[in-house]
Amino acid sequence: MLQLVTFSTLNGVLYGMLLFMMASGLTLIFSMMGVLNFAHASFYMIGAYFGFEISRRIGFWPAFFIAPVLVGLVGALVERFGLRRVHKFGHVAELLFTFGLAFVIEELVQMIWGKLPVDYRVPPSLDFVAFRLFDTTYPAYRMFMLAVAVAMFVFLLLVLKRTRVGLIIQAALTHPGMVAMLGHDVPTVFMSVFGVGAALAGLAGVIAGPALVTQPAMAALLGPILFVVVVVGGLGSLAGAFVASLLIGLIQTFAVAINLSMGDVFGPAVANAFGDLGRVTVAQIAPIIPYLLLVLVLIFKPTGLFGNRES
């Protein structure tokens, strides 16, 4: 039991931090443009595929640095030549643009790398056992992922809270007109934030690719969860996104580990009264728990846990 709790907590925090790497970019982009970026998970997927392709040719460590930069550039281009154009048609058009973009990216990835998962492996330099606890080993790569995610978090926090750049970004989010009056190029700030957000998602993809599965469906699988995180945390709130990321990471990891059904808890008589519902285990309904959480949070606190804006 203790073993289960320890490892589930560790994995849950890891998954949560990974979610936050993407959710932070998504939240910043949302605060900036007022639009949820449907293609954000696609940047994560591109990151994983770029990471795979570069590490196949010149190794994992170059990929670790180059791939996120490339994804960031792709993101900046999307903002400059796509979103900025659509902006004048309103929020719905912007949202739909990113929706279509996610679709196109998935098709392109399928075309270039095939429909099957690619063989993106943990690099040999990180492929060893980190520690052994209760007779179970924990891979070093997962610790590396956790370290990268935490470093990312600290870096983001420092940039946003302690530097002039962060000051300008924060001001541009709420008072773009005033910032422009002070002589800053707000469109470029927006483009950079979009690019950096995409690069963060790309970095998450590069490090998550070997641990999870690098396949064309990975964006579609993760995208909705990401929205759950951002909405549950409260649209536009970075702190909320952080808490919600960890919450969802932990909930999902623990749910997967619990192999109980209603029949096990209340006895077969109760379970039969519920039909299929009585027989499914908690592990089986793990994928739908985030959505249940989303619906519940939106019913009882439509602004999310930490949010203060609704649209």
Add this chain to the structure above:
Amino acid sequence: MSTGVKHFIAFAALAIILIALPKVFVSGSAHTMMSLMGIMIIFALSYNILLGQTGLLSFGHAVYYGLAGFCVAHAMNYIAREKIGVPLPFIPLIGAFAGLFFGALFGLISTRRAGTVFSMISLGIGELVASSALILRSFFGGEEGIPTNRTKFPPFFGYKFGPQIEVYYLIAFWCFVCIALMYALTRTPFGRMCNAVRDNPERAEFVGYSTQRVRFIAFVFSAIFAGVAGALATINFELMNSQSLGAGQSGLVLLMTYVGGVGHFIGPIIGGVIITFLQISLSDITKAWMLYFGLMFILVVMFSPGGVAGWLALHQPLLKGGRIFRLIPAYALALVPMAMLAAGLIMTIELAHRMLVDAQSDGSVMKLAGWTVDAAKAQPWMLAIGLLVCGALGLKLAWPKVREAFAAQSAEVAQ
């Protein structure tokens, strides 16, 4: 001409078209396609009650289509088993009731807010139902879905609805009824209030309407008609599976509605027809058809946010003023680079698709619009890129001319 007469003529024309179409396109595959178009028209129109008329962007509309479809599949099996004397044409009413039930249930939750929050709840409910479909196997039938049989019903005036043509007329009848009802809905005071809630919720509240209630009623209406579409789909395919309530189907209805045009009642009808036609015919021609769909959607969002119907409506004053023909030279001028651009894009995608997907199994030699091309050689690529670049440059030069001509003619008409 009074509007009443106009409406009568329009709906009479619609009825005649629906009746005459199978006589014009007589092949079996055409009947199959037109049946599907009928279903999709109802589905897309029901979606536009939300997006176009009330301003609610839903990412989970297929939930009501699919859940109603499953209810209808079970109801059909039950009716056939118990030999209850309900003829097939009344079955879509069951779908409507199922849509009403689920629309009211989920509508209570999701219509409390508008905007992004509404979109996210619809996405959440969509994912919730789609994931549940794979868990609750006895109702949703797992991967295979719930099969049913439409011929086990008592004959309706001698018709057994075995052949596709009879199913087409069944769908056409319901399509006509639903179009008429949904159009009527837009003309009621309630329909106008939906527009008010979309455009200025604050004012709508001040006028004395609860925006939440207006959204809720619109949502329920939309779910009812989606339920009819789902029921017709079950009758048509004699099968309902969990894909029909997933994110893919929700995306498809959004695509149809938006490409057709959300600002006009006729938009989703155009979208349903075009997208269904492309879906069936493109998937025969090219394996990369999903990519074309995505690109088409992005292009519409970027360059013609009013969709096809919006683009047509732009030209209506010119048509009335009798000056639409003056635009032909400008459009003809722009058409050349546009065609080059499209040809270059299609060639690039097809060549890339050949090299990346099929080259290992089938070799690099391919047929492109009747020509035999080797995708591994440089020449076809140069041609494709050349067409792309020339087309883009040409369009950049030609487009201001189109704008000029359009503005000039519009000014003339205005005088």
